[in-house]
Amino acid sequence: MIDKVFNKSITKQFEFDEEVASVFDDMLNRSVPFYKEMQRLSINFACNFLNENDKVYDLGCSTASMLIELSHHCKNNLKLIGIDNSAAMLNRAAKKAKAFGVDIEFINADLHDVSYDEAKLILSNYTLQFIRPLQREKLVKKIYDSLQDKGIFIFSEKVISSNSTLNKQSIDEYYEFKKTQGYSEFEIAQKREALENVLIPYTEEENKKMILDAGFSHCETIFKWVNFATFIAIKK
Ligand SMILES: C[S@@+](CC[C@H](N)C(=O)[O-])C[C@H]1O[C@@H](n2cnc3c(N)ncnc32)[C@H](O)[C@@H]1O
Numbered sequence: 001m002i003d004k005v006f007n008k009s010i011t012k013q014f015e016f017d018e019e020v021a022s023v024f025d026d027m028l029n030r031s032v033p034f035y036k037e038m039q040r041l042s043i044n045f046a047c048n049f050l051n052e053n054d055k056v057y058d059l060g061c062s063t064a065s066m067l068i069e070l071s072h073h074c075k076n077n078l079k080l081i082g083i084d085n086s087a088a089m090l091n092r093a094a095k096k097a098k099a100f101g102v103d104i105e106f107i108n109a110d111l112h113d114v115s116y117d118e119a120k121l122i123l124s125n126y127t128l129q130f131i132r133p134l135q136r137e138k139l140v141k142k143i144y145d146s147l148q149d150k151g152i153f154i155f156s157e158k159v160i161s162s163n164s165t166l167n168k169q170s171i172d173e174y175y176e177f178k179k180t181q182g183y184s185e186f187e188i189a190q191k192r193e194a195l196e197n198v199l200i201p202y203t204e205e206e207n208k209k210m211i212l213d214a215g216f217s218h219c220e221t222i223f224k225w226v227n228f229a230t231f232i233a234i235k236k
């Protein structure tokens with residue numbers, strides 16, 4: 001279904017509710033520049049590290065697009081677990097996984113309340129940005145603690161620039177991108193307002209610092225388009 005959520009005046013902050021879930025795949029494809037390329041690259045990097053029966057978690061899995069793609073491209077059999085606190089998203093995720101014949105365990109819970117034991121790979125795309133900063137640092141520490149030695153954390157985030165001029169130019173560039181994807185200026189403005197204080201982006205440097213502070217030995221940007229970045233972090 002086509003995303004028309006912000007075609008009307010907003011009455012509340014952005015939420016991953018039934019209305020958003022029902023159009024979410026279209027929303028992400030049209031709102032995140034190079035979303036498919038980010039998936040392709042993340043999966044190629046991830047597969048190099050994965051062995052038979054490794055456990056893979058996707059934190060904030062939404063409709064399970066990433067886990068389904070991963071299962072199609074990795075030659076090894078994997079234990080796939082998707083976690084999300086939106087029941088509306090997980091309903092769709094379960095139907096999609098069934099339709100694609102992919103075995104995924106879904107957990108409907110807050111990311112703070114479940115353990116990701118013995119993970120070889122943890123994925124989290126555009127989700128940490130929705131976690132309050134103090135909680136975010138704690139969650140990243142938990143991710144680090146849950147990973148096996150030599151485990152990998154791949155995550156994507158909307159990012160800001162610490163340079164205010166470049167930051168403004170980046171936002172303008174992003175809104176131009178949204179227009180090319182068919183969103184009107186009204187829709188763009190409505191969504192911007194709904195996301196205020198809900199989506200809290202860090203700079204690329206802040207993201208890397210948070211990762212290294214949690215104990216990871218290495219963190220690298222594997223993809224970036226203006227204000228969207230994908231990182232890979234390695235546990236020694
Ligand atoms: C932008 S979406 C993620 C997109 C998805 N990773 C993908 O690439 O298709 C963020 C997801 O995180 C979930 N989420 C946000 N905060 C959460 C929390 N505290 N616990 C569990 N899930 C959360 C939302 O319900 C939503 O489905």
Ligand SMILES: O=C(O)C(=O)C[C@]1(C(=O)O)C=C[C@@H](O)C=C1
Pocket residue numbers: 027028031032126158191192195199
């Ligand atoms: O910042 C925006 O306006 C966006 O649309 C980006 C973004 C994201 O980065 O997650 C925000 C909310 C939706 O989950 C889809 C895309």
